[in-house]
Amino acid sequence: MRVAVIGAGVIGLSSALCIHEQFHGLVPSLQLEVYADHFTPHTTSDGAAGLWQPYLSDHGNLQETLWNKETFDYLLGHLHSPAAKEMGLFLISGYNLFTEPVPDPSWKNIVLGFRNLTPKELELFPGYSHGWFNTALMLEGRSYLPWLTNRLTQRGVKFFHKKVESFQELFAQGVDVVLNCSGIRAGALQPDPELQPGRGQIIKVLAPWVKHFVVTHDLKSGIYNSPYVIPGSEFTVLGGVYQHGNWSEENSAKDHKLIWDSCCRLLPALQKAKVVGEWSGLRPARPSVRLERESIRLGNLQAEVIHNYGHGGFGITIHRGCAMAAARLFGSILQERKQPGSPPGPRL
Amino acid sequence: MASLKVAVVGAGVIGLSTALCITETCPNCSVTLLSDQYSPNTTSDVAAGMLIPHTYPDTPIHRQKQWFKETFSYLLAISNSAEASEAGIHLVSGWQVFKSTPKEELPFWSDTVLGFRPMSEAELQKFPQHRFGQAFTTLKCDCPPYLLWLEKRLKATGSQMYTRKVTDLWELRGEYDIVVNCTGMGAHQLVGDKQLFPVRGQVLKVHAPWVKHFIRDGDGLTYIYPGIHRVTLGGTRERGSWSLSPDPGTAQDIFDRCCSLEPSLQGAQDIKMKVGLRPSRQYVRVQREVLSQGGVKLPVVHNYGHGAGGFSVHRGTANEAAHLVGECISALQGSSSRAKL
Numbered sequence A: 001m002r003v004a005v006i007g008a009g010v011i012g013l014s015s016a017l018c019i020h021e022q023f024h025g026l027v028p029s030l031q032l033e034v035y036a037d038h039f040t041p042h043t044t045s046d047g048a049a050g051l052w053q054p055y056l057s058d059h060g061n062l063q064e065t066l067w068n069k070e071t072f073d074y075l076l077g078h079l080h081s082p083a084a085k086e087m088g089l090f091l092i093s094g095y096n097l098f099t100e101p102v103p104d105p106s107w108k109n110i111v112l113g114f115r116n117l118t119p120k121e122l123e124l125f126p127g128y129s130h131g132w133f134n135t136a137l138m139l140e141g142r143s144y145l146p147w148l149t150n151r152l153t154q155r156g157v158k159f160f161h162k163k164v165e166s167f168q169e170l171f172a173q174g175v176d177v178v179l180n181c182s183g184i185r186a187g188a189l190q191p192d193p194e195l196q197p198g199r200g201q202i203i204k205v206l207a208p209w210v211k212h213f214v215v216t217h218d219l220k221s222g223i224y225n226s227p228y229v230i231p232g233s234e235f236t237v238l239g240g241v242y243q244h245g246n247w248s249e250e251n252s253a254k255d256h257k258l259i260w261d262s263c264c265r266l267l268p269a270l271q272k273a274k275v276v277g278e279w280s281g282l283r284p285a286r287p288s289v290r291l292e293r294e295s296i297r298l299g300n301l302q303a304e305v306i307h308n309y310g311h312g313g314f315g316i317t318i319h320r321g322c323a324m325a326a327a328r329l330f331g332s333i334l335q336e337r338k339q340p341g342s343p344p345g346p347r348l
Numbered sequence B: 001m002a003s004l005k006v007a008v009v010g011a012g013v014i015g016l017s018t019a020l021c022i023t024e025t026c027p028n029c030s031v032t033l034l035s036d037q038y039s040p041n042t043t044s045d046v047a048a049g050m051l052i053p054h055t056y057p058d059t060p061i062h063r064q065k066q067w068f069k070e071t072f073s074y075l076l077a078i079s080n081s082a083e084a085s086e087a088g089i090h091l092v093s094g095w096q097v098f099k100s101t102p103k104e105e106l107p108f109w110s111d112t113v114l115g116f117r118p119m120s121e122a123e124l125q126k127f128p129q130h131r132f133g134q135a136f137t138t139l140k141c142d143c144p145p146y147l148l149w150l151e152k153r154l155k156a157t158g159s160q161m162y163t164r165k166v167t168d169l170w171e172l173r174g175e176y177d178i179v180v181n182c183t184g185m186g187a188h189q190l191v192g193d194k195q196l197f198p199v200r201g202q203v204l205k206v207h208a209p210w211v212k213h214f215i216r217d218g219d220g221l222t223y224i225y226p227g228i229h230r231v232t233l234g235g236t237r238e239r240g241s242w243s244l245s246p247d248p249g250t251a252q253d254i255f256d257r258c259c260s261l262e263p264s265l266q267g268a269q270d271i272k273m274k275v276g277l278r279p280s281r282q283y284v285r286v287q288r289e290v291l292s293q294g295g296v297k298l299p300v301v302h303n304y305g306h307g308a309g310g311f312s313v314h315r316g317t318a319n320e321a322a323h324l325v326g327e328c329i330s331a332l333q334g335s336s337s338r339a340k341l
Helices: A010-023 A062-078 A141-154 A167-172 A183-189 A253-266 A268-272 A312-337 B013-025 B061-079 B145-156 B184-190 B248-261 B263-267 B307-339
Strands: A002-006 A031-036 A089-098 A112-116 A130-139 A158-161 A177-180 A196-206 A212-216 A228-231 A236-239 A274-285 A290-298 A301-309 B005-009 B030-035 B089-098 B114-118 B132-141 B160-163 B178-181 B197-207 B213-217 B223-226 B231-234 B269-280 B285-293 B296-304
Touching: A002 A010, A010 A031, A010 A141, A010 A177, A010 A301, A010 A312, A062 A130, A062 A312, A141 A158, A167 A177, A167 A290, A167 A301, A177 A312, A183 A274, A183 A301, A196 A253, A196 A312, A228 A253, A236 A253, A253 A268, A274 A312, A290 A312, A301 A312, B005 B013, B013 B030, B013 B145, B013 B178, B013 B296, B013 B307, B061 B089, B061 B132, B061 B307, B145 B160, B178 B307, B184 B197, B184 B269, B184 B296, B197 B248, B197 B307, B223 B248, B231 B248, B248 B263, B248 B269, B269 B307, B285 B307, B296 B307
Parallel strands: A002 A031, A002 A177, A031 A158, A089 A212, A177 A301, B005 B030, B005 B178, B030 B160, B089 B213, B178 B296
Antiparallel strands: A089 A130, A112 A130, A196 A236, A196 A274, A212 A228, A228 A236, A290 A301, B089 B132, B114 B132, B197 B231, B197 B269, B213 B223, B223 B231, B285 B296
């Protein structure tokens, strides 16, 4: 049974790993292949700072909140494992700042030590009247993706540097199931008007004295259109741009100035930070994550696609929950095909 | 009236901050700093510089609280300014954990640090051997940067700094009008203070930039303090030991204890050992004294004996010492005007 994963960002690699972990023992003929035109360090996941934090509101999408929780708990469980450093995983605390009162987020009981800011703390951030403090996790893409790749390579998963033009192309080669983890470019495989770029730009600086994340929010301009500072293990990411519908992956001087000025106003100590890089990326934004099966008729064959894309600016935050859900969908495909070793159906 | 000459002896955090405070409160004085050691070779350079106070048994608590508040407030303003990285001052959050619930659940400084609260059950899961904890945000003074920044600020006032070993305060009598003694452990020899004793502390300074929180065991012996470039792992409290040589067995023990609090430290790189002697006393000696020899007087202000808590209270005691210098000046000016009659 050949399974092809399209996309080698955090979603593609983690979905591949979940499927292999759960089914390689049950399906001896399982052959897993990853196809992508970009691999680490050139994926969207590599550009993200890596902070585990969902958006302020889940818009009633409880399923996504559960996937976020599953991811957080999974990562927290690995915090003390010897793999943590290689995974790029560590605890981080910090501040979310607002100019008006905001309801508590869906994730307040998922993170550790969630509380409101005290008046003395708010004095550190003139212009902000409310805020939260909590302890969350960092999962740095530039470490996590290589770690996932190593785990997959050890398991015999093959990688192909190739731009897949259609699902049919893979099915014609004898692939049985396709996992579509193509992120922002999913529309090229199958039109999806709900999938739009949420363009972001970040400045990478050396500011090792910054030990907290600071994420500000401007409810009028929307998520991530307000300065944020996220310290990583090597450099600190400055950001605060979210441009819906903008496909440009070129760094904009205007955005650079906006990010630099607003972050330095937020944390004056950053004025002495040394700029070491800049990057733009396209968050694969969608009103909700597309995580579902699709059966495609190809002549007299029924081909299966599992879609897992549209994670916007919370891919790292939600990845494990989605990967497990994708694996469950794969399990249901196996059951329907009555593969030897698939989960047993009712005895007749 | 010629400007008075003040000599400050000692160039650790206490000497430098006291000298700076004197230039601020007594602008008509000339301040000269004398020390046999400067950063990076002072006791202060070994310390992590965390603002978590040590409780002195014989200093009134309200005074310690005031010293800490002044110091915290002073440093908080620097941490939130463009000077922060040069001065080496930054905020850091973390946890103080206890194997058994402490008698005193609210330390005197809990309302000065930021966001102080007991840890939740979920947070305590990270520390299976500990049953109680406190979470808060405080400040760290990274050395050498902080000392170098103080030296730079001092030089900018026109004050001079000389490398000189002072073996007797009297040798300064002819050149200086007032002497300020900030010699830390050196006061044991310099002024014969037998109430001053060393508490040897060995630490490791390691490269582990993914560690963003401090962790401190409430017993004060095991701690992890992330600085700008290195994390300080500690430690020991060896009362009466004068040895400045790092001990490899002790280093391994410190490393093991810290790894059991924070397992990811197993991946720490570039481990360096350091030793400092905490200049310890039952109370911090911030005090005026007039030395007298054959009818000749020498006003002295002492500011030493900060033990494990030097950074936490340095600005507060420096302010108090500078105030005492002001009193010495008034006394000298008073007696000199009487002499003119």
